[in-house]
Amino acid sequence: MPDDWDDAATTTPAERQASEALIVDVDGFEGPLDLLLMLSRTQKVDLRRISIVHLADQYLAFVARAQSVRLELAADYLVMAAWLAYLKSRLLLPPDPAEEGPSAADLAAHLAFQLARLEAMREASARLMARDQLGRDVFARGQPETLTARRHVTYTATLLDLMRAYARIRTKDEFRPYVMDRDNIYTMEQALDRMRGLIGHVGQWTDLASFLPEGWGTHPMRRRSATAAHFAAVLELAKRGQVDLRQSATFAPIHLRARSPE
Amino acid sequence: MNDAAEPGLFAVPPLAELERMVEAILFASSTPVMQADLAARLPHGADPAEALVALQRRYQGRGVMLGRVGEAWAFRTAPDLGHLMAREVQETRKLSRAAIETLAIIAYHQPVTRTEIEEIRGVAVSRGTVDQLLELEWVRFGRRRMTPGRPVTFVVTEGFLDHFGLESARDLPGLKDLRAAGLLDNRPLPGVSEVPYDDEAETTQIALFEEDP
Amino acid sequence: MNDAAEPGLFAVPPLAELERMVEAILFASSTPVMQADLAARLPHGADPAEALVALQRRYQGRGVMLGRVGEAWAFRTAPDLGHLMAREVQETRKLSRAAIETLAIIAYHQPVTRTEIEEIRGVAVSRGTVDQLLELEWVRFGRRRMTPGRPVTFVVTEGFLDHFGLESARDLPGLKDLRAAGLLDNRPLPGVSEVPYDDEAETTQIALFEEDP
Numbered sequence: 001m002p003d004d005w006d007d008a009a010t011t012t013p014a015e016r017q018a019s020e021a022l023i024v025d026v027d028g029f030e031g032p033l034d035l036l037l038m039l040s041r042t043q044k045v046d047l048r049r050i051s052i053v054h055l056a057d058q059y060l061a062f063v064a065r066a067q068s069v070r071l072e073l074a075a076d077y078l079v080m081a082a083w084l085a086y087l088k089s090r091l092l093l094p095p096d097p098a099e100e101g102p103s104a105a106d107l108a109a110h111l112a113f114q115l116a117r118l119e120a121m122r123e124a125s126a127r128l129m130a131r132d133q134l135g136r137d138v139f140a141r142g143q144p145e146t147l148t149a150r151r152h153v154t155y156t157a158t159l160l161d162l163m164r165a166y167a168r169i170r171t172k173d174e175f176r177p178y179v180m181d182r183d184n185i186y187t188m189e190q191a192l193d194r195m196r197g198l199i200g201h202v203g204q205w206t207d208l209a210s211f212l213p214e215g216w217g218t219h220p221m222r223r224r225s226a227t228a229a230h231f232a233a234v235l236e237l238a239k240r241g242q243v244d245l246r247q248s249a250t251f252a253p254i255h256l257r258a259r260s261p262e
Numbered sequence: 263m264n265d266a267a268e269p270g271l272f273a274v275p276p277l278a279e280l281e282r283m284v285e286a287i288l289f290a291s292s293t294p295v296m297q298a299d300l301a302a303r304l305p306h307g308a309d310p311a312e313a314l315v316a317l318q319r320r321y322q323g324r325g326v327m328l329g330r331v332g333e334a335w336a337f338r339t340a341p342d343l344g345h346l347m348a349r350e351v352q353e354t355r356k357l358s359r360a361a362i363e364t365l366a367i368i369a370y371h372q373p374v375t376r377t378e379i380e381e382i383r384g385v386a387v388s389r390g391t392v393d394q395l396l397e398l399e400w401v402r403f404g405r406r407r408m409t410p411g412r413p414v415t416f417v418v419t420e421g422f423l424d425h426f427g428l429e430s431a432r433d434l435p436g437l438k439d440l441r442a443a444g445l446l447d448n449r450p451l452p453g454v455s456e457v458p459y460d461d462e463a464e465t466t467q468i469a470l471f472e473e474d475p
Numbered sequence: 476m477n478d479a480a481e482p483g484l485f486a487v488p489p490l491a492e493l494e495r496m497v498e499a500i501l502f503a504s505s506t507p508v509m510q511a512d513l514a515a516r517l518p519h520g521a522d523p524a525e526a527l528v529a530l531q532r533r534y535q536g537r538g539v540m541l542g543r544v545g546e547a548w549a550f551r552t553a554p555d556l557g558h559l560m561a562r563e564v565q566e567t568r569k570l571s572r573a574a575i576e577t578l579a580i581i582a583y584h585q586p587v588t589r590t591e592i593e594e595i596r597g598v599a600v601s602r603g604t605v606d607q608l609l610e611l612e613w614v615r616f617g618r619r620r621m622t623p624g625r626p627v628t629f630v631v632t633e634g635f636l637d638h639f640g641l642e643s644a645r646d647l648p649g650l651k652d653l654r655a656a657g658l659l660d661n662r663p664l665p666g667v668s669e670v671p672y673d674d675e676a677e678t679t680q681i682a683l684f685e686e687d688p
Contacts, residue, residue, distance in 0.1 A: 007382075029376075116271060139286075139289070139290035140290070141289060141290070142290045142291045142292035142293075143291065143292050143293065143294075143336065143337075145338075145339060145347055146346060146347075148349070150344070150349045151353055151471055152352050152353065153353045153354075153355055154352070154353065154354045155354075155355055155356070155357050155361075155394075156354055156356060156357070157356065157357045157362050157365070157426075158357070158425065158427075159426045159428070160424075161356070161357070161362055162365060162366050162426060162434075163361045163371065163434075163435060165359070165362040165365070165367070166364040166366035166367070166370055168363070169363055169366065169367065169383055169384075199409070253307060
């Protein structure tokens with residue numbers, strides 16, 4: 001950082017003009033602090049020795065110019081303008097011992113610090129980017145040899161894992177949602193088709209259970225499903241007037257026979 | 263940049279410098295570099311031949327060597343150090359869910375055919391799953407079933423019993439024992455409200471031990 | 476060149492041999508190899524530290540050089556030969572000014588919170604900017620600050636060090652001067668109580684030098 005503390009305070013009219021000639025283009029700045037940093041550079045002094053009063057003037061002039069050309073300024077630029085106007089007025093007045101809070105000098109020093117810090121980071125980032133960069137100035141091995149991994153995998157499982165797995169399979173079986181179990185389901189449509197083909201041969205009262213198709217009479221689940229389907233089917237046939245049904249008592253076997261055409 | 267013909271002066275870099283350049287180019291290149299390409303990338307008029315020879319000599323006996331692949335050049339690991347490029351990895355992994363379930367079914371139902379395993383699991387059993395269990399020597403082929411197709415059966419091995427600390431497959435606890443020991447998390451299947459294992463589950467379990475040889 | 480250890484007597488290979496091994500391993504990798512990983516790949520009991528020093532010396536002034544990146548090591552082409560490698564240059568997305576500044580702030584002030592970055596830059600840091608740096612793997616999340624809200628912090632990575640040829644974050648250009656000038660201090664705005672990290676400022680600064688990878 002240049003150490004020209006001495007010719008700090010004042011700026012020449014030429015420099016002032018230069019700053020006023022700044023193109024009023026807020027888009028070029030990343031916020032009020034960035035704009036302040038840009039303006040402060042025209043003072044050509046160590047940022048920590050900058051005249052905040054003068055900087056405030058520069059900033060306020062910039063904002064005035066922007067407004068005179070009806071440039072829409074973001075709110076934070078206006079907030080900064082108001083704050084700088086206030087800071088400037090306090091800096092110009094003799095300090096009021098009754099006033100609370102930080103002194104105007106402290107606030108000004110902090111602003112100077114912020115500007116110096118931002119500038120330092122700008123310079124640091126420039127120096128960083130100027131370094132030799134990998135893939136641009138410096139290169140890694142272009143043909144790396146792959147590290148072949150000779151893997152020795154040991155698989156483990158505990159007895160508990162084994163038992164849990166088994167329990168999972170068995171209980172899944174029991175809890176399997178009913179609809180999934182297509183194998184053991186006999187639908188009413190199937191039963192109806194089947195009964196229509198058989199009904200013509202049933203002149204005698206015959207137990208419904210004897211109509212169950214082969215393979216559906218023993219397995220409990222299959223028997224239940226087939227029985228229900230066939231029962232529903234004969235109810236449908238009875239409704240259509242094709243069969244007669246009878247049952248001697250509750251839960252007694254259901255008998256059916258074909259209704260003779262009238 | 264230079265007048266080609268005049269060797270020596272400052273136009274063409276000295277050999278030591280050429281050697282550095284060749285070294286860097288070969289190092290960074292993703293493929294072996296043809297000698298002609300190398301020449302093209304060096305300062306005008308420089309011939310890589312001598313630098314290559316010097317470089318090859320320099321790397322003699324080192325961990326990497328400069329080798330020739332047809333007309334092209336590349337650095338390669340010294341042949342005697344090839345073993346460093348392989349890493350021995352000891353890894354302990356849990357068996358996959360498919361594998362542990364298949365193993366459990368074999369253990370509880372042995373001897374059991376693949377089709378039977380699939381029936382019990384409700385999903386196909388991949389070749390790899392069975393192979394893995396065979397490889398682990400926890401499972402082996404049993405006698406063929408005397409049914410059509412004569413399918414092979416699977417049984418568990420001594421190695422299996424050893425690993426799981428069992429005297430025999432008969433010592434595998436049943437579901438009832440598991441539940442009594444509090445080893446089962448009674449988590450219901452998704453969408454199924456909390457249902458305690460019903461009696462049917464138990465009958466299944468008993469049947470399993472009575473019917474299976 | 477160095478046969479420090481007596482060959483044959485020890486299981487651990489002599490230095491010259493270790494040097495070859497380290498050379499081969501590092502040459503074969505395009506990314507830095509952690510010293511611990513290096514040790515793990517050498518014969519049991521061998522410490523690569525001495526071999527690394529010898530190797531670094533051996534490659535001094537060559538076309539490729541051995542560099543340190545944090546706790547890791549890598550061979551890289553000599554920076555003065557970059558112009559020969561035009562073919563190898565990877566086109567990278569150009570970083571925005573905001574991203575570059577944010578990166579520098581993270582590097583010099585780490586660990587640093589988003590709020591602190593915003594304070595230094597005087598503008599909000601867009602999500603995309605940080606994302607871009609995270610994606611490049613130049614920046615990662617550090618520990619959370621123990622202040623209200625427990626904000627996350629950002630730190631730079633080994634990848635960042637590797638990319639910019641830094642041995643450690645301590646070697647950032649101008650770091651000492653900036654610190655001496657107080658420009659890395661976390662100085663709060665006088666009289667503003669919104670960010671009460673007065674004691675934090677000190678820890679932050681110390682952390683940079685103690686916690687760095």
